[in-house]
Amino acid sequence: MKPYPFEYTRVSSLEEAVTLLQREDEPRIIAGGQSLVPILAMRLAAPSRLIDIGGLSALRGIERRGDVLRIGALARHAEVMASAEVAEAVPLLARAISHVAHPAVRNRGTFGGSVCLADPAAELPAVCTALGATFEVFGSDGLRTIPAREFFLDIYETALAPDEILVAAQLPVACPKERFGFEEIARRHGDFAIVGLAVRARMEGTLFAELDLCFFGASPRPVLAQNAARAVIGQELTDETQQAAVSALTADLDPQEDAQADAEMRLHLAGVLLKRRLAEIAGKERQQ
Amino acid sequence: MSEPRQSVSLTVNEERHDVTVPNRKHLADILREDLGFTGVHVGCEHGVCGACTVRIDGAITRSCLVFGVQADGAEIETIEYLSAQSETRDLVDTFVAENALQCGFCTPGMVISAAALLAETPDPTREEVRAYLSGNYCRCTGYQAIVDAVMMTAAGRRAAKGERA
CATH class of the missing domain: 3.10.20.30 (Beta-grasp domain)
Known part of the structure; x- marks a missing residue:
């Protein structure tokens, strides 16, 4: 499996990358390449030019800025996994990152690359959606921000304009009253999930005051299960509220069939994950 | 073109x-x-x-x-x-001793990945070895002997350290 031929430019500035994006017929940005290279090898895409942004040091780094943790688009998964800042400030991401691919891929794959590929079964888009992260993007009109909840449009489709580049993600720092849950089902550790769930909750005593349930692998994009959340918000977790939340998933999710699972199995697994994670979150709260 | x-x-x-x-x-x-x-x-x-x-x-x-x-x-x-370096040589030897390969096609990648695991985690559990090597396919061994070899190498290194200490 060899790609079609392509031109290749390693850029030294964001401006140079944007100029090339505007000038080329069919350009593609490459960073770590851990998703793009297989896509090219299988000839699912045939870009005229690869624009390598891997050398742009301004896109690196993980940094706490007040209430947000800013993760550069070129931060590698291995860096995120090893980061004490991530572990402390964004525990949901710390839990999710070990499920992202395999060690050799985590050494090169980037945070921004995973976000921009927008694979519906990927962990990082779901974490960003669950937390209400914000993306900084750079284009011909300069910098702008896009909320994560408006960024993921469909399978491999995002709100990025053709001449825009993701620069960084801003993830809200966790508050003491927040609880998080993460679980996915995959046939092999490190593979894309069949179905997964990232949860952010804020508890008031035993009541769920706020609840964001982001499923991945269960729809053509990461999806907040709002009907399921409404079945629990303002209430304690009981058998009844739990069952109501699971039943509501039918209205929230649009599971697709592929070689790994059919739609019915995905919906069932989503319910299993929802029950487990709600119980974990409610249980933790009771122990305090 | x-x-x-x-x-x-x-x-x-x-x-x-x-x-x-x-x-x-x-x-x-x-x-x-x-x-x-x-x-x-x-x-x-x-x-x-x-x-x-x-x-x-x-x-x-x-x-x-x-x-x-x-x-x-x-x-x-x-x-x-890498197979000639001290950080990997014992792994290669243990792979051979434990029959942790049959056709050998996966072995270079398996050894290099296992060496990285042991550098990060000198005392892994079998589950940690399996999780870390989940990105390396072997179609012959069923992995049991590979996990054995990695565990034995880790134990051997700890024993060697203990002897010196």
Whole structure:
């Protein structure tokens, strides 16, 4: 499996990358390449030019800025996994990152690359959606921000304009009253999930005051299960509220069939994950 | 369209090589075909099987998921070099002693990945070994002997340290 031929430019500035994006017929940005290279090898895409942004040091780094943790688009998964800042400030991401691919891929794959590929079964888009992260993007009109909840449009489709580049993600720092849950089902550790769930909750005593349930692998994009959340918000977790939340998933999710699972199995697994994670979150709260 | 090419400089196993390669040529193919490091095994060619694992700037990487042009200036280590290093030699010996291979196709990638695991986690559980090596396929052994070999190597290193201490 060899790609079609392509031109290749390693850029030294964001401006140079944007100029090339505007000038080329069919350009593609490459960073770590851990998703793009297989896509090219299988000839699912045939870009005229690869624009390598891997050398742009301004896109690196993980940094706490007040209430947000800013993760550069070129931060590698291995860096995120090893980061004490991530572990402390964004525990949901710390839990999710070990499920992202395999060690050799985590050494090169980037945070921004995973976000921009927008694979519906990927962990990082779901974490960003669950937390209400914000993306900084750079284009011909300069910098702008896009909320994560408006960024993921469909399978491999995002709100990025053709001449825009993701620069960084801003993830809200966790508050003491927040609880998080993460679980996915995959046939092999490190593979894309069949179905997964990232949860952010804020508890008031035993009541769920706020609840964001982001499923991945269960729809053509990461999806907040709002009907399921409404079945629990303002209430304690009981058998009844739990069952109501699971039943509501039918209205929230649009599971697709592929070689790994059919739609019915995905919906069932989503319910299993929802029950487990709600119980974990409610249980933790009771122990305090 | 003529094949677009670029010249790249790669340091492989401590020796510098300057080669002009097609932009679309995977690092794995350059290492094998242009430079003769055929210990780099090319299995799936899309980042699933792990047989082409090498070290780039010290970090294990799948060389089929990197184009040579992206690796310009990088320092690369392959099994030809690593199997002679003290950090890997005992792993190779234990793989042989424990029959942790049958056809041997996955072995270079498996050894390089296992060496990275033991560098990070000198005392892993069997589950940690399985999780870490989940990105390396073996179609012969069923993995049991591979996990055995990694565990025995870890135990051997701890024993050696204990003896010295």
